[in-house]
Amino acid sequence: MRKSTLSLFGSEWFGIAISTLALAQVYILVFGETGSIYMRYVAEAFTVLGISIFVVVFSIWVYRGFAMKDRVFSHWNNLTRLSFTALIPIIGFLGDYQLIYFFGLSPVTAELSLIDYYGNYVLALVLGVLLGHRLYTKVINAGEINYAIVIPPLAIGTSVFLAGPLMAYYGGLEAQTMYFLVLMGLGIFFFLYIFIGSLALAGHVSTKVPNTLPTTMLPVGISSLIIINLFAIAGFGKVDQISLALPTVEFLSVILWGFEVWNFLVVLILIFTNPTVGTLSIWAYGFPLGLFATSTVKIFTFTKFPDLLWIFVAIGIMLNILWVYAWMNTGIFMRRKLREETMERNAVPNQKTLP
Structure with missing residues (x-):
């Protein structure tokens, strides 16, 4: 894959996976209301599809970081891409919850889900802190202030999806810990949304x-x-x-x-x-x-x-x-970018033939 094409695969591509999991969630709700086994199959299919898309996109995204070392910090310098990175813990919480919904928990999967919960919670918290740091210290372009910056605060609030089944499974101290984290996460994302959401609204209204x-x-x-x-x-x-x-x-x-x-x-x-x-x-x-x-x-x-x-x-x-x-x-989007890449590639030989 050419570097010009590879550079397109930023964190915004995670939106495909989370939207697919959101669609799976809707069919889970339909199954819950109707009891239709066909709706369950559709929901399972979208869950598997969403997780598969995430694995593919995440792999390309990581490969991009290794193949294009000069772009490693591109997300750090772009608030929108930094914010979309917070879709990773959201996908971790929601995808794991849906797998538990369909297949239940065993001792092994429960341990893996517990690691997933704490790992993604920490990741969501860290990304939220990093966003706050960049908002205070970065020289910000007008186009960067949009509602994408509410994703990091939102991420920590989605931990509730995975906390529920894990609390029911473990109980005791583990449940108390997750309960505390859910409450803490609610406070973090609610109040951050008030401040960051207001900033995003102002950005949209002023720049459009x-x-x-x-x-x-x-x-x-x-x-x-x-x-x-x-x-x-x-x-x-x-x-x-x-x-x-x-x-x-x-x-x-x-x-x-x-x-x-x-x-x-x-x-x-x-x-x-x-x-x-x-x-x-x-x-x-x-x-x-x-x-x-x-x-x-x-x-x-x-x-x-x-x-x-x-x-x-x-x-x-x-x-x-x-x-x-x-x-x-x-x-x-892809056809447009590939067409631009082809035109650039064809332009190079033509330039070499000029006297």
């Missing part, structure tokens, strides 16, 4: 860079992730004398979900009025919609408000359409 417009979908997932965390914490019961009453969770969740609906409608209008073509940022639509779908089903489970199911169906349909649309855009 078309290529980063799809990242405006990311705030749709923030409130949903808070809802998921709250329901999970309430479901853990009383741990270390700390508990959260379910009625309080329902009250807060509906409030947060209302804000989520507003975000979703705004971004939905943006999708149709300002379509983005030929950019990988389109994959930013996937994961937030998966979180939105999950929080909607969580609230439906407790409120039994029937219209929520129809909203869930609409979100699921939208996610399926955008997933296909994102693949089409990825194809356009």
